[in-house]
Amino acid sequence: xxxxxxxxxxxxxxxxxxxxxxxxxxxxxxxxxxxxxxxxxxxxxxxxxxxxxxxxxxxxxxxxxxxxxxxxxxxxxxxxxxxxxxxxxxxxxxxxxxxxxxxxxxxxxxxxxxxxxxxxxxxxxxxxxxxxxxxxxxxxxxxxxxxxxxxxxxxxxxxxxxxxxxxxxxxxxxxxxxxxxxxxxxxxxxxxxxxxxxxxxxxxxxxxxxxxxxxxxxxxxxxxxxxxxxxxxxxxxxxxxxxxxxxxxxxxxxxxxxxxxxxxxxxxxxxxxxxxxxxxxxxxxxxxxxxxxxxxxxxxxxxxxxxxxxxxxxxxxxxxxxxxxxxxxxxxxxxxxxxxxxxxxxxx
Ligand code: AQP
Numbered sequence: 001x002x003x004x005x006x007x008x009x010x011x012x013x014x015x016x017x018x019x020x021x022x023x024x025x026x027x028x029x030x031x032x033x034x035x036x037x038x039x040x041x042x043x044x045x046x047x048x049x050x051x052x053x054x055x056x057x058x059x060x061x062x063x064x065x066x067x068x069x070x071x072x073x074x075x076x077x078x079x080x081x082x083x084x085x086x087x088x089x090x091x092x093x094x095x096x097x098x099x100x101x102x103x104x105x106x107x108x109x110x111x112x113x114x115x116x117x118x119x120x121x122x123x124x125x126x127x128x129x130x131x132x133x134x135x136x137x138x139x140x141x142x143x144x145x146x147x148x149x150x151x152x153x154x155x156x157x158x159x160x161x162x163x164x165x166x167x168x169x170x171x172x173x174x175x176x177x178x179x180x181x182x183x184x185x186x187x188x189x190x191x192x193x194x195x196x197x198x199x200x201x202x203x204x205x206x207x208x209x210x211x212x213x214x215x216x217x218x219x220x221x222x223x224x225x226x227x228x229x230x231x232x233x234x235x236x237x238x239x240x241x242x243x244x245x246x247x248x249x250x251x252x253x254x255x256x257x258x259x260x261x262x263x264x265x266x267x268x269x270x271x272x273x274x275x276x277x278x279x280x281x282x283x284x285x286x287x288x289x290x291x292x293x294x295x296x297x298x299x300x301x302x303x304x305x306x307x308x309x310x311x312x313x314x315x316x317x318x319x320x321x322x323x324x325x326x327x328x329x330x331x332x333x334x335x336x337x338x339x340x341x342x343x344x345x346x347x348x
Pocket of ligand 1: 012023151198208209210
């Protein structure tokens with residue numbers, strides 16, 4: 001059986017304010033994995049344009065996500081930080097995957113249904129094909145592990161199905177060209193911790209999201225201390241005190257969300273938080289949560305401001321990262337073309 005060296009890949013879209021969900025569900029995990037894995041972290045700007053983006057604002061947001069990565073503790077020298085559009089292998093492999101993945105698979109994707117809404121006919125083709133680009137992002141590096149929030153689980157399953165179908169459809173050529181019994185690994189989602197699905201502060205049944213029209217639904221990484229305290233104070237809750245065990249959070253989505261956020265920020269578990277704060281009213285728990293959120297997020301916001309004051313540095317990080325990413329992806333793409341039967345004679 002072909003053995004693949006462990007490699008981590010993940011991405012974040014530059015589509016607006018990064019929030020606590022992106023941070024706890026993804027970026028905190030990105031930082032932790034650096035100690036044990038070779039990691040590539042990507043600002044997925046080609047995904048962003050599947051819905052309309054103001055061009056000047058998009059450039060600003062690409063730099064902002066990069067600054068957030070670095071400010072949160074990702075080391076762009078030890079690992080690779082870059083923006084997707086600078087490495088053409090992503091788009092090229094996505095086209096090949098458009099020809100491998102099936103319409104029926106994409107038709108089942110719930111994120112497309114949610115984002116396209118009722119006006120499906122008017123959604124971009126890119127929004128529909130988005131999961132194939134995501135498969136290409138991961139498999140252009142033969143990445144084996146992908147840290148993501150719960151909402152990306154279905155897309156990861158599609159990436160595994162696409163890798164498996166490619167390995168199956170081209171099995172003979174893959175073996176004949178010396179790639180063993182599998183060309184691509186089946187990438188594993190890493191969905192772990194107490195905050196894999198952080199919910200809106202206004203509605204505990206809806207995911208915290210950049211595109212929610214209410215700024216009070218989320219804590220942005222760039223919110224100041226007063227803003228964070230106000231949003232936590234106004235967060236929807238129920239009248240009951242906190243239970244002493246997680247079972248008591250059943251049917252209480254808002255309470256469950258705040259306890260999960262607290263646990264993730266404190267680096268502990270729901271059980272532990274409830275063991276300490278069970279019986280407390282929200283009027284006592286919310287100020288503690290706000291204080292903890294400020295303690296963790298304020299240094300990141302400060303460092304982001306410092307980094308964003310020097311856009312040339314950020315652009316340098318992205319350029320250097322793109323070169324190093326392309327050095328991995330280009331030979332893999334050349335092998336993919338060879339397997340598929342696309343002639344790659346050198347241009348003179
Ligand atoms: N609420 C969340 N809880 C936990 N993890 C989350 N992620 C996003 N929202 C939550 C994770 O963050 C990573 C980057 O996400 P993304 O920006 O690429 O896209 P998204 O999942 O579509 O994020 P948003 O905020 O919901 O953006 P919009 O509103 O533009 O769609 C991913 O790993 C994601 O799982």
